[in-house]
Amino acid sequence: MIQLFHVTKYYEGCLALSDISLRIDKGECVLLTGPSGAGKTSLLKLIFGAEHPDDGQILVQNRNIARLRRADVPYHRRTMGFVLQDFKLLPHRTVFENVSLPLIIRGLSSFESRRKVIEALRAVGMEHKQSTHAAVLSAGEQQRACIARAIVNSPIILLADEPTGNLDPQLTIEIAELFKAINARGTTVMMATHNRQVVEQLNGRVLRLECGHLLSDQGTYT
Amino acid sequence: MKRLWYFIREAFISLRTHQASTVIGIITTAFTLTSFGTFLLLYHNVHNLIGRVQTNVQIIVYPDDSIEPQELQSLKKTIQEDPAIDSLTLISKNDALKDFKHQFPDEAYLLDGLGSSPFPASLVLNLANTIPSTGVVSNLVNRLQQHPHVERVRYNRDWIERLALVITYIEVGALIVGGVLALASITIIANTVQLAFYTRQEEIEILRLIGGTNLFISIPYLIEGAVIGGLGGGIALVFLRGGFEFFKHKTHTLSVIGGFSSIFEFFPYSFSFLLILGGILLGCVGTFTSMYGWMRFRL
Numbered sequence: 001m002i003q004l005f006h007v008t009k010y011y012e013g014c015l016a017l018s019d020i021s022l023r024i025d026k027g028e029c030v031l032l033t034g035p036s037g038a039g040k041t042s043l044l045k046l047i048f049g050a051e052h053p054d055d056g057q058i059l060v061q062n063r064n065i066a067r068l069r070r071a072d073v074p075y076h077r078r079t080m081g082f083v084l085q086d087f088k089l090l091p092h093r094t095v096f097e098n099v100s101l102p103l104i105i106r107g108l109s110s111f112e113s114r115r116k117v118i119e120a121l122r123a124v125g126m127e128h129k130q131s132t133h134a135a136v137l138s139a140g141e142q143q144r145a146c147i148a149r150a151i152v153n154s155p156i157i158l159l160a161d162e163p164t165g166n167l168d169p170q171l172t173i174e175i176a177e178l179f180k181a182i183n184a185r186g187t188t189v190m191m192a193t194h195n196r197q198v199v200e201q202l203n204g205r206v207l208r209l210e211c212g213h214l215l216s217d218q219g220t221y222t
Numbered sequence: 223m224k225r226l227w228y229f230i231r232e233a234f235i236s237l238r239t240h241q242a243s244t245v246i247g248i249i250t251t252a253f254t255l256t257s258f259g260t261f262l263l264l265y266h267n268v269h270n271l272i273g274r275v276q277t278n279v280q281i282i283v284y285p286d287d288s289i290e291p292q293e294l295q296s297l298k299k300t301i302q303e304d305p306a307i308d309s310l311t312l313i314s315k316n317d318a319l320k321d322f323k324h325q326f327p328d329e330a331y332l333l334d335g336l337g338s339s340p341f342p343a344s345l346v347l348n349l350a351n352t353i354p355s356t357g358v359v360s361n362l363v364n365r366l367q368q369h370p371h372v373e374r375v376r377y378n379r380d381w382i383e384r385l386a387l388v389i390t391y392i393e394v395g396a397l398i399v400g401g402v403l404a405l406a407s408i409t410i411i412a413n414t415v416q417l418a419f420y421t422r423q424e425e426i427e428i429l430r431l432i433g434g435t436n437l438f439i440s441i442p443y444l445i446e447g448a449v450i451g452g453l454g455g456g457i458a459l460v461f462l463r464g465g466f467e468f469f470k471h472k473t474h475t476l477s478v479i480g481g482f483s484s485i486f487e488f489f490p491y492s493f494s495f496l497l498i499l500g501g502i503l504l505g506c507v508g509t510f511t512s513m514y515g516w517m518r519f520r521l
Contacts, residue, residue: 071435078433088428092239102432104228113224149432 001026001157001188002047007056009042009212016042018212020056024190026156029183029204032192038209040192044159047190048082049073061156078106080157081150085165087142089149091135095126098134099148106153120152121145124178140171147178151187158182160191164198176201225438233445240421244450247414251454251501252461254407258400259462259489259497265396266493267486272389281363281377283345289371294343297371301347306358308350315339342373404504411508415447419512440513444506451505455498462497463488 002024009017017039024030032040045051046058049065058065061079068076089098099120103113121127124144129137134145143163150158160179164172176198183189183202193199199206208216237244283301285294294312302310313321318341323330333340349359359377366375419426429439466488473486489497 074430074433074435074438077431082431084431088424088431090425090428092235101429104225105429105432105434105438107225110224 001028001061002190003057003059004043004046005057005059007043007046007053007058009039009046009051010054011042015212017046017053017209020212020214022207022214022217024188024205026188027183027186028188029180029202030188030190031199031202031204031206032190032209033194033199033206034209034215035194037211039212040209041161042212043209044082044161044190044192047157048080048159049076074105078102078153079155080159081147081153081155083143083146083150083158083160083163085162087134087139087146087166089134089137089142089145092133094131094133095121095137095145095148096130098145099130099152102149102153116152116154117148120148123151123181124148139166140174143167143171143175144178147175147182151182155187157188157190160189160193162192162194164193164195169197172197173201229441229445232442233449236422236442236446237449243414243417243421244446247411247447247450247505248454248457250410250414251407251451251504252457254403254410254504255455255458255497255501256461256465258403258407259458260465261396261399261403263462263466263489265392266489268392269389270487281347281349281359281366281375283347283366283372284342284374284376285345285371286373287342293371297369298345300369301345301366304362306350306362307347309348311346311348313344313346315341315343318342318344407504408508408511411447411451411504412511414450415443415509415512419443436513440509443513444509447505447509448502449505451501451503451508452498453501454505455501458501459494459497 002022004020004022007017007020008015020039020043032043034040042051046053047060047065049068053066056066060076063076065076090101096117100113100117103116108116117130118127121130124147126141126144126148129141129145134142137145143166147163150160158179163179164175167175172195179189179191180202183204189202189204191198191202206216206218207214208218283297285297289297298310298312301307316339319333319339322333322341363375363377366372426439466486470486488494
């Protein structure tokens, strides 16, 4: 599903990732841990196609992301979902409009689009908030709407960068449960977090990064 | 269909949400197109005025006195076939005498004892409505002068040459001023849109995040630019029409330019439509220029 071969990335001369090689199979739940600046976000960005590696190759579903043409990047992104710490919702649009955006981009019919949006909102428990503007949602609701938008396209891979970073412990448990449920349906989940509670709850494969180096690759959190 | 509706909706939501930049964009386009339109209106009317004056430019051909009626007819036919000639009037020797007596009744007695008319017959040629180049008129005059039965040809060469020169200057001026104003307009609109882009940076980033292509992201902005440009063009048209009517009324009332005020005319409808279309085009080009710079280096 995802393979990295000796991937190295620099930002203005500073090393962000150093010689990272790993393989993630379909349906896995991978947790990227490590302190701030360890390279977790950089790794997710490389897989997402938001950055190019300075060295090495990245294969996502047998497609070499390192050699992806600029014009093909959006199509690559449509095969995956991305959840961020700061939600990234359009504040003046309703929850329904926000969640339906990826489907509009794909050009789905109104009927099909509506069905998928309702399905995604139901999966995150936000069906009753579909007509509410994103700006008036609570932090937990915003993150749920964001997850709904990420899964509405039925992606094979779901990437998440500190999705519980802005949430209180109770909401963190709820959001982690959502990711667990999504993973249980067969979606590969790759999440960057330094929340121990989330790591324990998801009980996935833990990759520990520090200063751009992959320090450990373990099945469970230690 | 859903996408199209999305694009239009997004464009209008954006226009409504970012009212300040929308108004700036419309005012900028309206100002630019009004300036450009004023120049074109001036050009249009000067061109018309010159065209009208030019119809009064005449070439007078004096056939020799010994010319036979058949030869005169042949000469008339040759002249009439020339595309630069609109009309031809034959003034016989007797007609010339009558004209003289009519124009100078006090001096008419001077010619009473002469018997036959002392004035030569002449052919008065009016040039065609389209403004001829100096070369065309000179060639025609040269040809006529070489005709065996033509004694003399008279026309105001300087006047025609100056006329042609003025028209050339105006055309070159229109091209330069039009080009500079269009470039200025594109730059201003591009900057306005760029400003709007900065305020909507996060929105654009979200669309990229969920797989929106540059084209998908750009279309609502292009529609927005087209609406701003079109509205600017429409307002410019209203200003131009209002200004034109005011000027026409003033010149008529004050008789500043005498009888000429009646020949001033506004652009034809087709051109008014083109002005709005020009605004739309400027809006689109401005948006495209801005977006191209914005998206070029972003993954």
